Amino acid sequence: MDVAFVLYPDMTALDLVGPYEVLGHQPEVTAHFVAASLDPVRTDAGLTIMPTTTFDVLDRADVIVVPGGAAWAEVLEEGVVAAWLRKVHPTATWTTSVCSGSTLLAQAGILDGRPATTHWALRDELAARGAVVSTDRVVVDGSVVTGAGVAAGIDMALTLAGRIWGDDRAEFTQLVIEYDPRPPYRAGSPETASAELVAFVRGVIVGS
Numbered sequence: 001m002d003v004a005f006v007l008y009p010d011m012t013a014l015d016l017v018g019p020y021e022v023l024g025h026q027p028e029v030t031a032h033f034v035a036a037s038l039d040p041v042r043t044d045a046g047l048t049i050m051p052t053t054t055f056d057v058l059d060r061a062d063v064i065v066v067p068g069g070a071a072w073a074e075v076l077e078e079g080v081v082a083a084w085l086r087k088v089h090p091t092a093t094w095t096t097s098v099c100s101g102s103t104l105l106a107q108a109g110i111l112d113g114r115p116a117t118t119h120w121a122l123r124d125e126l127a128a129r130g131a132v133v134s135t136d137r138v139v140v141d142g143s144v145v146t147g148a149g150v151a152a153g154i155d156m157a158l159t160l161a162g163r164i165w166g167d168d169r170a171e172f173t174q175l176v177i178e179y180d181p182r183p184p185y186r187a188g189s190p191e192t193a194s195a196e197l198v199a200f201v202r203g204v205i206v207g208s
Contacts, residue, residue, distance in 0.1 A: 001028045001164075004061035004088070006101075007035035007051055008075050013043040015067030015098040015153050022157035022173055023063070026165065034058045036080055044070035055084040060091050063160070067153070068099030068119065075104065082107040094160060096145040098153035105144070106131050114141045119149035120190050121205040151188075154179055 003023055005016055024031045035041050035051035042048050066085070075081055085108035089095050097105050102118040105111050106129035116131040117139045127133045137148045138159045145163075147156030158179070162170035187193040193201075 001026075001030065001063065002032060002061045003029050003063040003065065004032045004034050004058060006064065006066045006081060006084075006104075007033055007041040007049055008069065008071070008081055009041060010044040010071035010074075011041070011067045011069035012099060012150055013045060013047045013049075014150050015069065015101060016043075016049070016065065018151065018153035019065050019067075019096070019098065019157035019160075021177055022154060022161055023065070025173070025176075026161070026169075028165075032058055032061065034084075055080065058088070060088055062092060063094045063164075064088060064092050064096060065157075066095075066097040066101035066104050068097070068101040068103075068150070072100035072103055072122075076107055079107070085110065092143070094143055094145060094164075096147070096156060096160060098147045098156060099149045100125075102126055102131065102146045103129060105146070110144060111146075114144060115139050116141070116144070116146040117148045117152075118146065119205070121149075121202045125206070151181075 005020055023029055033052045036055055038051050040048045040050055081104050089110055099119045100122050102116050103126055106126055111131035115134045117134045117136050118126045123133045137152050138156050139146045145156055145160055147153050158170050158174055161173055190198045
């Protein structure tokens with residue numbers, strides 16, 4: 001099973017690493033890190049990831065994982081990722097995204113009229129691109145699976161693992177990675193964080 005993890009400059013590392021930790025250890029999986037070139041890709045927090053193939057070379061995958069990142073607007077404007085998604089999505093078994101990666105799926109036309117989720121601060125941006133926006137942490141619609149912001153990528157990947165290999169495998173994987181979230185603060189969503197904090201974070205992410 002070929003799983004393509006999409007790389008681009010200033011992507012968010014956890015958007016990619018969370019799903020990779022869940023999916024990359026499955027014995028059936030061959031992971032591919034695909035980017036515009038084979039040059040190292042620097043994430044928004046400075047972690048560098050080495051691509052293993054390029055958009056020009058990899059023309060199919062069973063599973064596609066598209067992370068979000070701080071430069072989501074620039075990546076949309078550039079259009080390279082969306083162009084590749086238009087090429088590979090039709091033959092993929094599953095196409096997935098984490099956080100603002102959903103806006104790239106939308107730009108490729110994959111989310112037209114479909115329910116999907118994204119980072120809470122980008123719901124309006126996703127809706128403007130034709131998706132039916134959900135506030136759920138993970139949304140499965142046919143062959144498309146979207147996860148909400150950053151840490152939700154682990155939930156998305158475990159959901160996908162359950163769909164592909166069954167609940168027993170997904171639960172085994174969850175226990176292996178000891179995924180049992182107990183956050184020290186109740187500021188993980190706009191519903192539980194203070195209004196002032198929500199406004200500040202929205203400004204950081206979308207600039208308004």
